[in-house]
Amino acid sequence: MACSDSDYAYLRGLVLEQSANRIDPSRNALFDTRLAPIARLSGAANLPDFVSMLKAGRPAHLHRAVAEAMTVNETSFFRDITTFDMLREVILPELIERGMARRQLRIWSAASSTGQEAYSLAMLITEHFPELAQWDVKIIGTDISRHVVDYAQRGRYRRLEVNRGLPARMLLKYMVREGEEWEVVPRIRSMCEFRYANLCTPMPQLPTFDLVMLRNVLLYFSQHDRRTLFSEIYRKMVPGGYLVLGNAEQAEDSTNLFEVEFAANCYFYRPVNGS
Ligand SMILES: C[S@@+](CC[C@H](N)C(=O)[O-])C[C@H]1O[C@@H](n2cnc3c(N)ncnc32)[C@H](O)[C@@H]1O
Numbered sequence: 431m432a433c434s435d436s437d438y439a440y441l442r443g444l445v446l447e448q449s450a451n452r453i454d455p456s457r458n459a460l461f462d463t464r465l466a467p468i469a470r471l472s473g474a475a476n477l478p479d480f481v482s483m484l485k486a487g488r489p490a491h492l493h494r495a496v497a498e499a500m501t502v503n504e505t506s507f508f509r510d511i512t513t514f515d516m517l518r519e520v521i522l523p524e525l526i527e528r529g530m531a532r533r534q535l536r537i538w539s540a541a542s543s544t545g546q547e548a549y550s551l552a553m554l555i556t557e558h559f560p561e562l563a564q565w566d567v568k569i570i571g572t573d574i575s576r577h578v579v580d581y582a583q584r585g586r587y588r589r590l591e592v593n594r595g596l597p598a599r600m601l602l603k604y605m606v607r608e609g610e611e612w613e614v615v616p617r618i619r620s621m622c623e624f625r626y627a628n629l630c631t632p633m634p635q636l637p638t639f640d641l642v643m644l645r646n647v648l649l650y651f652s653q654h655d656r657r658t659l660f661s662e663i664y665r666k667m668v669p670g671g672y673l674v675l676g677n678a679e680q681a682e683d684s685t686n687l688f689e690v691e692f693a694a695n696c697y698f699y700r701p702v703n704g705s
Contacts, residue, residue, distance in 0.1 A: 441496065465496060516694050521698060525640050535568070537569040537643070541647035545622070572626070588612075639666055673701070
């Protein structure tokens with residue numbers, strides 16, 4: 431049984447409120463497929479029945495579950511390789527030079543999905559900057575979907591996933607085969623941790639970062655929510671740190687906070703007033 435237009439409008443509003451993700455009405459059918467399993471588990475007879483449960487506000491955790499189910503988790507190892515080339519050649523050497531005294535590096539994979547970005551960064555650092563083995567290096571991946579946070583934490587990937595972007599040499603060096611899956615080796619896993627965090631709410635539990643990767647998530651947010659997020663990220667960055675966006679993304683509405691330092695395949699920003 432299909433939802434009415436007003437039910438879909440309610441669901442779109444709920445997702446917007448919970449995760450700031452905008453869902454175009456042309457994608458209403460996605461609610462049917464993504465929410466069917468949650469509706470069944472909740473004991474609803476069909477989707478309209480489930481929407482009635484949501485509207486009645488019980489139980490509240492279902493509201494979050496709806497937003498999580500509607501996220502787009504597309505990602506891959508070394509996604510947009512030119513970005514990683516730039517990190518290796520320019521950004522990381524500079525951050526290392528600046529961090530010599532502290533011997534500490536904090537990287538945030540914001541909207542980390544199933545963890546490939548964070549693990550790619552850990553592999554890149556281990557492969558090209560062996561001197562950092564003596565440093566305190568932490569890559570923190572955060573996401574609003576608990577399902578992908580657990581998946582990332584587990585550090586196990588299917589063949590199809592490792593075949594997307596991970597060079598064979600890196601696969602053999604940094605993963606071990608476990609039956610049909612590949613598991614990230616302890617040395618790389620120990621550099622990464624994954625946590626639940628909603629980018630649209632304050633995140634006091636996170637430290638400040640030298641490098642923030644915020645890729646392929648801004649496109650789901652309204653201009654207002656993007657602005658709020660940039661302010662929050664600004665507060666979470668050390669002076670002289672770098673913010674990296676996805677290929678098709680810009681911080682055009684927050685130029686008072688961030689300035690373009692390098693424009694390659696994507697933009698690399700610095701917080702304004704950082705030195
Ligand atoms: C398309 S993936 C991008 C993953 C990775 N950054 C990349 O570029 O490959 C977008 C991710 O953003 C997450 N996301 C969406 N809205 C979010 C929010 N409000 N807070 C935190 N994560 C969010 C989704 O759960 C999803 O895993």
